[in-house]
Amino acid sequence: MYKLSISDKAFNVLNYGFLSFVLALTFYPLIYVLSASISDPAAVSSGNMWLWPVDITFEGYRKVFENNAIWTGYRNTIFYTVLGTLLHLCILLPCAWALSRKELMAKKAILWVILFTMLFNGGLIPTYLVIKSLGMLNTVWAIVVPNVVGAWAILVARAFFQQNVPDQLVEAAKIDGASDFHIFFKMVIPLSAPIIAVMALFHAVGLWNQYFNALIYLTDQDMYPLQIILREILILQEVGGDSAAGAVGQTENLLEQAKTAELIKYAVIIVSALPLLIVYPFLQRFFVKGVLIGSVKE
Incomplete structure (x- = not known):
């Protein structure tokens, strides 16, 4: 213990x-x-x-969860x-480990x-043609395969x-007769919890918030992720509000429709972001350690 100075x-x-x-x-x-x-809106x-x-x-929230497609979107997105x-992770970790040797x-x-x-990248149209030629349109692979591993992630994990x-640890294991697979799965992976948590969190957030690939590559509504479902709910609500203004005998007036649309807008934000906000605190300590070691030191 020491006494703090006035400047401290x-x-x-x-x-x-x-x-x-x-x-x-x-x-x-x-x-x-x-x-x-x-x-109250x-x-x-x-x-x-x-x-x-x-x-x-x-x-x-009642309006949002009354739509059964919400639960389908949650299931698909998860x-x-x-x-x-x-x-x-299955592609990133072996690649980064090999490049670190x-x-x-x-x-x-x-x-x-x-x-x-x-x-450089191929652009939207060439990428779409590749996805189409591989027969991945309207399949789960059109969502998870494009951008499955990025150069930035490989370089951070390698560092x-x-x-x-x-x-010295790897050389000692080889002297004892350990194979490359044994070293990777029994030694490297257990020591890599911070970087695994960081890379998993980054990629999972990207997949959770992704809607553009689904908008381009998916046509079956039963395969839509949550973000597309929420987007359609907002669009339908706005269209419903516009049509209510000129409808004869409409039970809800334009003001009520606008209020409901405003509530739904904020409820949609909470519904889409809450799962990530719940998961992040459990990975936060790994997140900080992994980013500092993987990206600063080399």
């Missing part, structure tokens, strides 16, 4: 104040969206609701995310080819292996 105390006060300000900026949008999703649009809920209502993440032949040439993909798996 002033620094701590400024530091904690700045971090508190950043924390408030981060949490305010989350709290606002959550409160807006269960508040009139209070939200008029500015009376700025943080905590006003005139709580769950009509937006399946695509889990399958795509597993496929991502000094004895790999033509390692520099392979790295240059990987780096080339960070600068992690170089820094955290000592050559």
Whole structure:
């Protein structure tokens, strides 16, 4: 224990104040969206609701979950995310481990080819033609195979292996008669929990939020992911509000339709983001350690 000087105390006060300000900026949008999703839309649009809920209502969530396609979208998105993440790790980890070894032949040439993909790609139309020629249109593979592994992920994982798996450990295992497969599965993988968690989280978030590939490659509505379903709910609600203005004998007027659409908009944000917000705290400690070691040190 030591006594803090006046300058140290002033620094701590400024530091904690700045971090508190950043924390408030981060949490305010989350709290606002959550409160807006269960508040009276009139209070939200008029500015009376700025943080905590006003005139709580769950009509937006009721409207969203009344649509049976929501549950189909959840099922599909979870399946695509889990399958795509597993496929991502199965390709990424062996590739990064091989490139981290000094004895790999033509390692520099392979790295240059990987780096080339960070600068150039085939574009939308050539990619669509490739997916079509491979017979992957309207299949799960059209969602999980494109962009299954990126150059950035390979380079970060490679740096992690170089820094955290000592050559002496590998050489000792080979002297004891361990094969390359034994070294990889029994030694490398158990030591790689941080980078596995980071890469899995990054790729899973991308798959969870992905809708463009599904919009391009899928035509069967039973295969639509959650993001496409939520997009259609918003579009249908807006169309319903427009048509209600001129409909004779319509039970709900345009104002009520607009209120419901506003509630649904915020409810959709919560429904799509909540699973990731729940998962992230459990991976946060691995996330920080993996990013710092894998991307800073080399």
